[in-house]
Amino acid sequence: MRIRFVLSIVLVCLGLVAAILPQTKNSSMELDAQQLLNEIQLENYVISVDEMANALINNDPEYQLIDLRPEADFKAYSLPGSLNIPFDSLFSETWVPYIDQIARKNVFYSNGTTLASEAWMLTKQKGYKNNYILNGGLNNWFATIIEPKEPASTDGEEAFFQYEARLGMKQFFTGAGAVSSSSSKQVKKPVPRKKKKMVAGGCS
């Protein structure tokens, strides 16, 4: 009898405290600011245009280009095989499965680097993995792959080697039989990251 009384009071009081607490959501996936700052400086998230061009030429299924520009820009020109996720709708329900996935490397790009790096920061804060950015965006792509500059005669052998390679790539992306700008590669369905590591819970 007395125990019931004491317990009732204690529970009701704690219940009151619980009821007035604000709702918080913890996510173990989210990084904190210091971790994110470290990640920014590591620059592991940058994919060079040469690497990307190679991947496209070899039809590497590991990479998925994601164009963050508005739809009109995407229709006017886009890299082969890109998926268009306009930056405004990055977190819309349609697209979250594509940026929160485990199967492929997503490579964000826009005209410059700003949008891509912003998108990367946001997805990183959310704890999504496998997202990268294309170094320098389309501008760098054009400057490097489509209109490569001939190295100066003082540059090392390596620079010339790279130049040769880029000319070859240019041939692939602009020459006859080039992949047309609208995505010819089918965009694959995303493989969502498993939210719950324990699928079978309870005692069912």
Place this chain on the structure above:
Amino acid sequence: MKRPYIKILGLIVVVLAVGLIFTSLKSSKKYKFNKSAEKLHAELVAAKHYLDPYKALEIISNKDENYIFVDIRNPREFDNFHIESAVNVPMQRALDEEYIPYLKNDKIKVLYSNESIKADQIWLLLTQYGYENLYVLQGGATYWKENMLSKDLFKSKSEYDDEKLKFDINKVKASN
């Protein structure tokens, strides 16, 4: 038990007090984010956090006390060249306590790096972390050095935008 109500009342007070003390223990993870990614995304879409270099020049020449220019490059780069009146907060130490006075005050802080990408990233990070009144200088130190120091400034005025396509799409397509 002569006066049971006093005991009950006492119990209620004790439990409530313990409960409230308990909740005040909320661990303040040192670098916890204060703004959700979704909220920040909306701010980025609005893109109101950029400061045009020409407006920045006006602010500097007016010696406007409400603005602080924050150079987030490393000290060597800062010594080499920096915008007049700027303070140096190297980005890798942006969260350190010694820099809080520079970043947490009522003034408007304008971040810049060599270009705008790193400054934009640090802007995002600090905004997520809860700092306010931050802006990003478009073009950063490189653009500043090239365009803002010349005498016939307003003749060569060109808008800086990292997201502007610098190549002619039709040319690329035509060569197909």
Place this chain on the structure above:
Amino acid sequence: MGPIIPLFEISEEINLLIAFLIGLGFGFALEQAGFSSSRKLAGMFYGYDITVLKVFFTAAITAMLGLLFMNYLGMIDMSIVYVNDYFMSSAIIGGIIMGAGFIIGGFCPGTSVCAAAIGKIDAMYFIGGSLIGILLFGQTYPLWEKLHNAQHLGSLKLSDSIGVSDGILGLLVIAAAVVMFWVGEMAERRFKREDINNEI
């Protein structure tokens, strides 16, 4: 931050050891509460012993409050904590069948194991019956498959369907429990059965 095992990729052996230890605590608590006695369990439905109600609700509320506070203090990531999938029709029909099994057999699976551990023969038969029931379900699964998977509404929480915060719902559950404890203890006095209480 918890939950520990899914987040820190603990090895399988330690995981199973923890399972055993948690089971140990579970069994000990159940037995101490008197859940090893079928007549004590059944007493709930005739009013002479409402131990089930008391233990069940106290336990659920303790854990619920614990989760609410841990969540507030940032000690647990509630998005990983398992919330039962809600299949409306199968939850209700399954619950009704289990209710019938409860009043006929006098145990539920957890308590029957605990009772069998201290030598209750009826509990052992109950376990045997459960295994038969599960086998039966598996064998006739094509008949129930549709019902089993119908009306899947996802991992719904009460707060999602009612639109009140978890904390306020918790307070409501506590208030309901306190009233039930009070009514239950009155019932215990009203339907007192000294003979049974002495036996169990």
Place this chain on the structure above:
Amino acid sequence: MEKTANKYMNPYLAGLMLGVVLLASFYLTGRGLGASGAMRSVVVSSVNTVSHDYAETSNYFSKYISGEKSPMKSWLVLEVLGVLVGGFISGAFSGRLNFKLEKSPKITSKKRIYLAIIGGALFGFGSQLGRGCTSGAALTGMATLSLAGYVTMMAIFGTAFALAYFFRKNWI
């Protein structure tokens, strides 16, 4: 007749203890307690031993046979083994260990056994259909404030109360 009032732990304290165990389970593993899942594992593995091919073809059992890994070695089975040992320790502690068939004096032992088997079968069947028993679905679900938990709990106890009158002879 001995005085029995203090035989068991005070139910509220026992409930508190159970709640702490449940909370520990949530904190450590991210899920609550369970019992019927382990029983299913036992059934699946026995079916699997008797006829592996048959278990593979059964729509329901095949869901729980994952590769070469024995379904016996699952988390819940270990947990239920713990329940067995924990119950035994507690029983030994409080001097309640003895073989006994508990029943109302109004019915025969044979009838009690039949009823236990029927009740067990119903419970086993229902727990599979409803995805969890009193501990896995109701208790755990209530702690996480899940809708399924409360619905299952109400269905179980509601039905038991509704049918209580018809089976009163078994118990009182």
